[in-house]
Amino acid sequence: MxxxxxxxxxxxxxxxxxxxxxxxxxxxxxxxxxxxxxxxxxxxxxxxxxxxxxxxxxxxxxxxxxxxxxxxxxxxxxxxxxxxxxxxxxxxxxxxxxxxxxxxxxxxxxxxxxxxxxxxxxxxxxxxxxxxxxxxxxxxxxxxxxxxxxxxxxxxxxxxxxxxxxxxxxxxxxxxxxxxxxxxxxxxxxxxxxxxxxxxxxxxxxxxxxxxxxxxxxxxxxxxxVKPQFLRDLNEEYYVYSLEEATIRRRIDNSAATGASYITPEPMCPGRGDISASVDDSVSDSKAKIVEPDEKQIPLLRLRNGALHAGLNERLHRIVAMRKEVENKRKTSSLxxxxxxxxxxxxxxxxxxxxxxxxxxxxxxxxxxxxxxxxxxxxxxxxxxxxxxxxxxxxxxxxxxxxxxxxxxxxxxxxxxxxxxxxxxxxxxxxxxxxxxxxxxxxxxxxxxxxxxxxxxxxxxxxxxxxxxxxxxxxxxxxxxxxxxxxxxxxCLINKFTASVRRELYNRFKWITDLFTAPETQLHRISNTSRLSMDWSVNEKTETNSDPKPKSQ
Known part of the structure; x- marks a missing residue:
């Protein structure tokens, strides 16, 4: 025992x-x-x-x-x-x-x-x-x-x-x-x-x-x-980043050669604020000045003391990194x-x-x-x-x-x-x-x-x-x-998978209500658009058929 x-x-x-x-x-x-x-x-x-x-x-x-x-x-x-x-x-x-x-x-x-x-x-x-x-x-x-x-x-x-x-x-x-x-x-x-x-x-x-x-x-x-091709076009993203990289490189070369303190050429989509977003963290408000030339609401950055060159280089590094990432994703197999x-x-x-x-x-x-x-x-x-x-x-x-x-x-x-x-x-x-x-x-x-x-x-x-x-x-x-x-x-799940459909339905419903609530305004817009298109086509035809030689007196 x-x-x-x-x-x-x-x-x-x-x-x-x-x-x-x-x-x-x-x-x-x-x-x-x-x-x-x-x-x-x-x-x-x-x-x-x-x-x-x-x-x-x-x-x-x-x-x-x-x-x-x-x-x-x-x-x-x-x-x-x-x-x-x-x-x-x-x-x-x-x-x-x-x-x-x-x-x-x-x-x-x-x-x-x-x-x-x-x-x-x-x-x-x-x-x-x-x-x-x-x-x-x-x-x-x-x-x-x-x-x-x-x-x-x-x-x-x-x-x-x-x-x-x-x-x-x-x-x-x-x-x-x-x-x-x-x-x-x-x-x-x-x-x-x-x-x-x-x-x-x-x-x-x-x-x-x-x-x-x-x-x-x-x-x-x-x-x-990596999403399928019909959900995400990687080729288009790659070309966009490549073109933007080439544009920024030209701007860097231009600013280094001429010493300009402003963006040349002017950005085609200035509302995106690409450059301003990139230099916002590194440049103080005293060095950045937003100018509105003429009547266009286009913000142009005029940066001093080499801030433009630094901001462009920072933006270039970001674009190159994104281009390389998209390039690596392009190599993903279709399977x-x-x-x-x-x-x-x-x-x-x-x-x-x-x-x-x-x-x-x-x-x-x-x-x-x-x-x-x-x-x-x-x-x-x-x-x-x-x-x-x-x-x-x-x-x-x-x-x-x-x-x-x-x-x-x-x-x-x-x-x-x-x-x-x-x-x-x-x-x-x-x-x-x-x-x-x-x-x-x-x-x-x-x-x-x-x-x-x-x-x-x-x-x-x-x-x-x-x-x-x-x-x-x-x-x-x-x-x-x-x-x-x-x-x-x-x-949460319903909102996730129906958000785009509800947004599109809302836009269509809003367009229909605007059409019925203000028919004269809509018809006036349509007539103006059609008249402008007709004038443009007539002018184009006239310029095409016109004789380049001057007429004799």
Missing amino acids: DDEEADLREQIFHNNVREQIIFLLLFILLYLFSFMLIEKFRRRDSEDYFTADEDEVKVYRISLWLCTFALAVSLGSALLLPVSIVSNEVLILYPNSYYVKWLNSSLIQGLWNHVFLFSNLSLFVFLPFAYLFSESTGFPGCRGLRGRVYETFIVLFLLGIGMLGLAYVISAWLKGDRSGIDALLNLWTYLPFLYSCVSFVGVLMLLVFTPLGFVRLFGVVGAVL QRNVVYPLAMLLLLALTAITVLMVLQNTLELLIGIKALPLSTRQFTLGIASLSKLGWAGATLEAFLILYLHAASLTGLCTPMRALRVLPRARRTPLTRIIALCAVLLAHSTAQPLLVKILGITNFDLLGEFGRIEWLGSFKLVLLYNAIFASTASL
């Missing part, structure tokens, strides 16, 4: 060690990938990293490591559900395989618990510490790295007290709790509540950006892949243009339609009472039954849909970030912006499992503390969320 208990304890010990090693290896892989991603975008100049002060270098490195940790946790949170679904199907397909015995419910449960714990630490401790540490200067009596650490911890402590007090007020207001000081001092009850509030904000953010990302993905794929692009568009349309149909089905099941709320209280065992009625094929489709939702929400999130000019740029992103982007991505990724479960994309229960978030048990909230998501996604 003692030998059996010893063997059981030894087996539990080995299983625990194996799980910890697997967690460590997964985290190292995610951390290395996150580090390479941040290294691609972080700024490398004297203001951020290369400085003579060793304390500044240490502060920068510590803050960068904390950002990398938070980004690794966000990647792990985004992969939680797909990995769990695939693991369940693998255990069902190969129940007795020696190579998958390490994959069990304890491992997946521990993975969810670790992600939840590290998400809380990153949101409420590591990222605020990284920002405050990078912006700290130290107390007057204690300079150096130690003073900055003291200042950061004190400010973080005061911020934590304020956040806990705010959480206590919000909790008492929502729950109607009139308890005294004992509930206020029970800090561990407010940490999950704070995370619940952050996850709710993340889910609302996904509700806005995911339907927008469905539409934006079509444009992104259309920009990456790729006529097969890959339509298949990619059909795949995006099919994934979006399947997602909307599954959300509608989940809404109806919630109304009828067939499906339960996403609040999970039971213990899930991996490898017992398939999560989909279609078996491994349906589970694979669910995993792809989850990744597609994540990609769509990220694409939709890039739209306001691009408008606010906070998107990361390669080797030009400062540390404070990296910290803010890591916080946004972490809130976005940790809310992704909640979004998938609310919409009913999968039947996999939320494990750990993810399934115990209280607002997931609100029937009205979940039902309203499903209805809003289905309606907004459908409206």
Whole structure:
């Protein structure tokens, strides 16, 4: 009996060690990938990293490591559900395989618990510490790295007290709790509540950006892949860029030879503002002057101090880059243009339609009472039954849909970030912006499992503390969320594919109404046009038939 208990304890010990090693290896892989991603975008100049002060270098490195940790946790949170679904199907397909015995419910449960714990630490401790540490200067009596650490911890402590007090007020207001000081001092009850509030904000953010990302993905794929010939004439674009390149080269040679400070010859399409757009960033208003010659509303740039030559060179570099890009796309095979692009568009349309149909089905099941709320209280065992009625094929489709939702929400999130000019740029992103982007991505990724479960994309229960978030048990909230998501996604798709048709119908209807509301004006325009054309034809015929020799007197 003692030998059996010893063997059981030894087996539990080995299983625990194996799980910890697997967690460590997964985290190292995610951390290395996150580090390479941040290294691609972080700024490398004297203001951020290369400085003579060793304390500044240490502060920068510590803050960068904390950002990398938070980004690794966000990647792990985004992969939680797909990995769990695939693991369940693998255990069902190969129940007795020696190579998958390490994959069990304890491992997946521990993975969810670790992600939840590290998400809380990153949101409420590591990222605020990284920002405050990078912006700290130290107390007057204690300079150096130690003073900055003291200042950061004190400010973080005061911020934590304020956040806990705010959480206590919000909790008492929502729950109607009139308890005294004992509930206020029970800090561990407010940490999950704070995370619940952050996850709710993340889910609302996904509700806005995911339907927008469905539409934006079509444009992104259309920009990456080469469209067929009937949708995009690459030969015409190539000739246009070639002619514009030749024109700009002649203008550069002319300005270098004559020293002129104005564009010669005059642009044929000056309203486009090609040159003004190219030199707007590099030339101040004092060096640029817009002149309106004669009665023509044609802006001509008269630039001094070599600004015209610099602006033309910058425009030339852009045109050459676009011409080379179009030239490379011209070399794409017809098979790729006529097969890959339509298949990619059909795949995006099919994934979006399947997602909307599954959300509608989940809404109806919630109304009828067939499906339960996403609040999970039971213990899930991996490898017992398939999560989909279609078996491994349906589970694979669910995993792809989850990744597609994540990609769509990220694409939709890039739209306001691009408008606010906070998107990361390669080797030009400062540390404070990296910290803010890591916080946004972490809130976005940790809310992704909640979004998938609310919409009913999968039947996999939320494990750990993810399934115990209280607002997931609100029937009205979940039902309203499903209805809003289905309606907004459908409206975005309808607007995407019918915009051109509706615009053309509107133009035709407007033309017809103008024709009937002002018939005299329309007839007057038509008569004037016909009279001008007749006069032009008569004059042309007269000039053709006229004798070039002078008549004799």
